[in-house]
Amino acid sequence: MVTELASWVETYGTASVLAVGGAFIGVLFGFFAQRSRFCLRAAVIEFWHGKFGEKLSVWLLAFSSALILVQGLILLGWLDVSSARQLANRGSLSGALVGGLLFGVGMIMTRGCASRLLVLSANGNLRALLSGLVFAVTAQAALAGSLAPLRTEISGWWTVDGGAARDVLARVGAGNVDGLVFGLLWLVVAIIFSVRSGNRLWMWIGGLGTGLAVAAAWWFSYAVSQASFDAVQIQGLTFSGPSAEWLMRVLASPAPAFGFDAGMLxxxxxxxxxxxxxxxxxxxxxxxxGYSMARYIVGAMAMGFGSMLAGGCAVGAGMTGGAIFALTAWLTLLGMWAGAGLMDRVLAEPVHTAQPATQQAPVVVPVAP
Known part of the structure; x- marks a missing residue:
């Protein structure tokens, strides 16, 4: 396969091959995520409500299958993620925790994470479309705009070196075999929940297919990096960076260079x-x-800033980074579950408006006929 990729790279160029491959993998992810109702927000709500049902089982199927496939590819020698930014670069633990909390809060307010908003937009949901645009604008502002200083400040509170210090498996003295076994255990849990909740066939296929798309992105970018003479960044699926990139592609000139993300979105x-x-x-x-519109906008802003602070969205940090056991990714995922659970509780609380002490109920005086 690497030989064929090398031929395509030589004929069409690295950027074109990456964009086409990203588009193909994106189609797979979008289709499977839509058919399975893949959604971290829905999974978190089921979890915090003690209902281990269809939504949670689909997310676990996707997460565990992505983890198993990625660790399997590494063991087979078909993937090397040591140079991936989630592991190689210096990371921010404070950014992961605070960003994850903000993202979790935001995805409850917008009724979906970044990837879910894109999926729903393609289904005709205008609320998701507007929220996605606000998410992209905020993400760009946090990356290189007015919110960048605040992001940099929070990120600098608590940092971790790249390499082994940022690798969960290395920190606990485990290896990729242990990572594979860990994924298999979660797959067993996902299967149990799926059987108990009576998942339909598309839930099974879509959940596993979504995880496959996450692993395919890692493998494809690595394979192209091995087939190309150009420097190619190893990467997986994520939606925060690509959303900001596409925003600038529409608004700015010259537009950002084409690559995997340009085709994926x-x-x-x-x-x-x-x-x-x-x-x-x-x-x-x-x-x-108007109230729901304001809530969606605020939630999208929280997600946009949180994703850039954490270094990824629910898919980019939670699944893509989690599948390679990046420490910051797991902290981000923990923050998302906590923030979403808290916000769901806040929104579920009934609002009681106390009557003024001087206000009395009207007195009804019967009138004689």
Missing amino acids: PGVFVGSFIGALVGREFKVEGFKD
Whole structure:
């Protein structure tokens, strides 16, 4: 396969091959995520409500399958993630925790994480479309705009060196075999939950297919890096950086260079649109009132800033980074679960408005006929 990739790279160029591969993997992710209702927010809500059902089982199927496949590829010698930014670069533990908390809060307010918003946008959901645009603008502002100083300040509170210090397996004295076994254990849990909740066939296929797409992104970018004479960054699926990149591609000139992310994001949109057509689920939806619109916007802003602070979204940090056992990714995932659980509790609390002490109930005086 590497030989064929080398031939394609020589003929079409590294950037084009990366973009086409990213688009293909994006279509797979979008289709499987749409058909399985893959959503971290829904999984977190089920977990905190003590209902280990369909949504949680789908997320666990995707997460465990991504972890197993990535660790398996490493053991086979088909993938080397030592140069991936989640492991090689200096990381921020404070950024992971604070960013994860903010992202978790935001995804409850917007009723979906970054990837879910893109999937729902392709299904005709205008609330998700607006939230996705606000997410992209905020992410770009946090990356290189007005919010960048604040992100840099928080990131500097607590940092960790790259290399073994940022690798969970290395820190606990474990190896990739242990990582594979860990993934298999979670797969068993996912299967048990899936059987107990009576998952439909598409839930099984979509959950496993979503995890496959995450692993495929890691393998493909590594394979192209081995087939190309150009420097290629090893990477997986993520939505925060690509969203900001596409925003600048539309607004700025010259536009950012094409690569894996440039193809992946529209690929996910197309894949989800196809899934909606297959399931006859395409439906244009909007906001019901001004309050819900304001909530979605604030939530999208929290997610956009949180994702850049944490170094990734629910897929980019939680699944992609988690599959290679990056310490900051696992802390981000922990923050997301905690922040989402707290925000779900806040929104679920009924609002009681006390009557003024001087206000009395009206007195009804019967009138004689």
